[in-house]
Amino acid sequence: MIDSGNTAWILTSTALVLLMTLPGLALFYAGLVQSKNVLSVLMHCITIAALASVFWVVCGYSLAFEAGNALIGGLSKVLLFGVGRDSAVEGTGLPETVFIMFQMTFAIITPALIVGAFVERIRFGAVMAFSPLWLLLVYVPVTHWVWGGGWLAEMGVMDYAGGIVVHVTAGVSALVIAAMLGARDGFPRSIRPPHAPWMVMVGASLLWVGWFGFNAGSALGAGTDAGMAMLVTHLSAAVASLVWLVIETVKFGKPSLVGFVTGTIAGLATITPASGFVGPLGGLLLGLAGGVVCYVAVDLVKHRFKIDDSLDVLAVHGVGGATGSLLVAFLALLPGGTGVNVDGGAVSQFLVQLAGVAAAIVWSAVATFVMVKAITMTIGLRVGKEQEIEGLDFTAHGETAYNP
Secondary structure (H helix, E strand, O other): OOOHHHHHHHHHHHHHHHHHHHHHHHHHHHHHOOHHHHHHHHHHHHHHHHHHHHHHHHHHHHHHHOOOOOOOOOOOOHHHOOOOOOOEEOOOOEEHHHHHHHHHHHHHHHHHHOHHHHOOOEOHHHHHHHHHHHHHHHHHHHHHHHHOOOHHHHHOOOOOOOHHHHHHHHHHHHHHHHHHHOOOOOOOOOOOOOOOHHHHHHHHHHHHHHHHHHHHHHHOOOOHHHHHHHHHHHHHHHHHHHHHHHHHHHHHOOOOHHHHHHHHHHHHHHHHHHOOOOOHHHHHHHHHHHHHHHHHHHHHHHHHOOOOOOOOHHHHHHHHHHHHHHHHHHHOOOOOOOOOOOOOHHHHHHHHHHHHHHHHHHHHHHHHHHHHHHHHHOOOOEOOHHHHHHOHHHHHHOOOOOOO
């Protein structure tokens, strides 16, 4: 039987998660780059959305969620064969078409997150080659491991809405491709500040709202779990934003709008894996942890490691997702939490979480390295210096964002 209330909520959540990429993430990233590269970032995000949608239907959904083995799913629903108008997902009361669409929006935003690592200097063709390959070789297998009945699911890993599946995979891959691509001209001393901080704030606000679909929608129903997930998501985002504000005020004498909303995204990424498992106190603590840890990570990646992960994908998404994935083992035991999945309590669950995070890190890093190497040797990865100086909007797309 189809549950109309649950179906209505997941339809709404699907629209909210798509809002996170288009226009949320697109505006967030576009505001952070120079004005001569705004359209290239927007083009990356919207084209990845289209590519991921098609590849998800062709084989991504089947390989992620159909029965297969511990490492990868089956091919029984390639091109969605066997998915009828009346097909339902067992135990949810949802039409399978709605579940497919909901999961498709996750498959859209995850490779789009990586865009932040290579803005202003990558070939458009390289993005179009890398993104679907990455979706199929990294995102789909890890999704099966965690949510599709694979080996991490069998171990009892806790990842409610994608701390491992989305944020760790995207963050690690972002670091690898940024290191292999090389830094932008003038990095780190001569990089121009964000051309439109107001646009960054608008994009971050859309992400904040859309994240309710991301986390509360992962309950797959309109019930108590969705309500708690929404509450703790909001709390974590608010606390991490304020943490960033305080750190910048103490360190620089005044807080920045870009810093504040970067804290927002850090809090959202950190709560994501734990959102369905913790109570309000857990949400507050994860916001505090995410704000502090991600701020430190931004400084380490750019200034200590000298890697131009341009828009801080690893530091915010990767580190935030990993932090939440590890701390959920302890915070799920606080008031309002659900407890843990494995016998042995918090320590045993922490070891399972650590295995999940480590597996995602290793697989994402190795697979991304191989893909980037192959693209570099064939179609090429980086634009020429003249194109980089002139800007990718005109040289790659023949347009400019701001016409006289």
